[in-house]
Amino acid sequence: MKRKVGELILILFLYLIQVTFGRNIAIGSIMPNLLIILPVLFGFLQGKNEGMFIGFCAGLLYDLYFSNLIGVTAMVFVFAGYFAGVFYQKYEETEALIPLALLMVSDFCFEFISYIGNFLLHNKLDVLYFISRFILPEIVYTLFVAVIMYKPIAFLNKRLERKDKRRLSEID
Amino acid sequence: MKKKLSSVLSSKIILILCVMLCAVFIGVSFFTDKLTTPLRNAISTVVIPVQKGMNYVGLLVADRYDTLQEIRTVLEENEDLKEQVDTLTEENNQLKQDTYELARLRTLYELDEKYPEYSKVAARVIGTTTDNWFRTFTVDKGSEEGIEVDMNVMADGGLVGVVTDVGPHYATVKTVIEDGSYISGMLIDTGDVCSVKGDIKLMDSGLVRLQYFKKDVVVRNGDKIVTSNISDKFLPGILIGYVKDVTNDSNNLTQSGYLVPAVDFQHLQEVLIIQKKKQNS
Incomplete structure (x- = not known):
C-alpha cells in the first residue's frame, strides 16, 4: 500500500512539473513527456502489474484537463507499462539501455497515435513534418530526462521495495 | 484485499481489465461529462492549490533573475x-x-463610444497543456468566481481565446493561435470580414492564418483585425492582431495572408476574462 501511495505522489509531482514549468524548460517550444517515463521504468524495474497501475493513473491524469477524450493516453500508457514489464528481471538494473530503448519505442507510438487522432484525421497529412518537428525532438528530450531520472527512480524503487518486501515475495 | 487480488489475477487479465476500463472512460467522455467532471473536480482540489504555489515560486525566481539582469x-x-x-x-x-x-463633437452627434466597455476579471495562468501540440492553458479562477464556459479571454489589450471548461477553482482556456481554432474577424476600419485560423505549422513564427478576404478589399500590412459581429462566441470589437503579407489566392476570388497576434503568447502570465457572453448580450 505504501508503495502505491509513493508512486501516486511521484506521478503527481511529475505532472505538476510538466504543467507548471513545462513551457519554461521547453527547447524550441518542445517539452519532454515526463509522465510516460514512469510506467516504462517501473514496468522494467518492478514488473507488468506495477507498470500497468502507474500507466493507468499517469495516463488518466495526463488527459484529465486538456483532452476531450479521456482514457486514450491511459490505454497507451497501460500497454507501455505492460510491454516494459515483459523485460522485468530478464536484465540487470544496471543495463539502462534496455528501458531507454523501450521508452523510445513507447514514446514514439504514443506521439504517433496522438498525431493520428489530432491531425491526420483532420486532413493534416504531412507526416514527415510532424515527425521531424514534434515527435523526434520530444523523444530525444524525453530520453535525456530519463537518463537523468533513471538512477533516482531505481533508488526510490529499492527504497519502496524494502518497505514491503513481503508483498513482493508473494507476487513472484 | 489488494494482496489477494494480485495473487489471483494474472497480469494479462489485469491488462484486459485496464483496457476495458480505459474504453469505458473513452466511451463515456465521448458522449457526456458526467463521469469526468466529478473526477476533475476531485483531483483539482489537490492539484490546483499546489499548482498555484509552484507557479508563485516560479514567478518569484524569474522575477529576481530578471531584475538582476535588467x-x-x-x-x-x-x-x-x-x-x-x-x-x-x-x-x-x-x-x-x-x-x-x-x-464635444461626439456629444453634438450623440454618438456613443464605438465599443462598449466590458467588465473583466483578472486571472493568473497556472498550467499549460501536457502535450506539445496545443497551447491550451488553465487559469486560477473558476465557476465560484463567476467564470462560465464561452467567456472571452483577453491580455495585453488583445484576444487570447475562449473558456472551454470550468471547475470550481480553475478554468481551461483554448487559445486563438492553436491548431483547430477558427474565428471570424474583420478589418477595424472598413468592416470587411475574414477568418482567423490557427495553424500548427506557423507555431514557430507565432503567426496565425488569415483567410477569405474578398478580392477587391484593400488590405495593408499593419491593419488591425478585430472580432466580427458574426461570431457566436466572441464579442465584437476585440483586437486580435495585425495583418501581415496578404496576397491574392490562386483562385483569384479571395485574398489570404498572416496575422500577427496582439498578445505575446510566449510570456502569458495574467489574463482578463470578460464576464459577458455573446449569447446573453
Missing part, C-alpha cells in the same frame, strides 16, 4: 526616456486638446 539596461533606458517624456508631454497637450474637441 538593472543595467534600465539605467541607460532611463536617460533616453527622460528625453522622450519631454517631447511626449508636448504632444500629449496637443492631443488632449484634440480629445476635448472630439468629445
